[in-house]
Amino acid sequence: MTDLVFDSSSIISISLNNLLNIMAELKKHSEVEFLIPKSVKKEIMDTPLKSRKFKLEAIMLSSMIGSTFKLFDSTNIQKKAIHLQNLANSIFTANGRLIKLVDLAEMEGLALAIFLKVPYVVDERTTRLLVENPKNLHIILSRKFDTEVSQNQQALNNFLNETKGTTIIRSVELMTIAYEKGLFDSYKNKNVPGDFGKQILEAILWGLRLKGCSISTDEIYEIIRLEQH
Secondary structure, rough: OOOEEEHHHHHHHHHHOOOOOHHHHHHHHOOOEEEEEHHHHHHHOOOOHOOOOOOOHHHHHHOOEEEOOEEEEEHHHHHHHHOOOOOOOOEEEEEEEOOOOOHHHHHHHHHHHHHHHOOOOOHHHHHHHHHHHHHHHHHHHHHOOOOOOOOOOOHHHHHHHHHOOOOOOOHHOOOOOOOOOOOOOOHOOOOOOHHHHHHHHHHHHHHHHHOOOOOHHHHHHHHHHHHHH
16 A cells, blocks of 8 residues: 545544544555645544543544655745635635635645555545546536536636546545455444454444545445455
């Protein structure tokens, strides 16, 4: 497995499912770097540390920055991220107003993945569709706003040229790899009825979906089918 760049969304999905220990084990077994840019650290640690609701989660994540997650800080990456953010947020318009699609942290992670030529781990649907299938994103936005959404083709073309060749994966793919490596075997016990492998995989996938990972029901059943064969 190659090095990976993480967005806040994927780390939050993993954290909310109490899978940070699996992340640490996966890194150790795979001998790769899990990278985050400065703005992602701000979203998952610096800002939450100031709140009562998310402070505990931020403290738990803070212990993993520098060990499991390596901080990558670069002025050039930040400049690239601002450029990508400006492009992305100028693509679609509804009711005469530009639709804000992405935040800086998402684009800083994307910029880092592009720079290092490694996959980008993103659970948030908008960023993934914008890179992989902007036509579907256009349809979704039209339904969401219940109005005609216009598209700036030049801005879209520029964004796609900048992100061409970028691989996007989600926490579900990452945790499926952990499952394949046997990193969930320690949870096996006689109190879980039926086929443990199927039970734990189903629990992982649905847990991630219900805590923020964008994955369809059909995709979940397809992963389970493939892994059971």
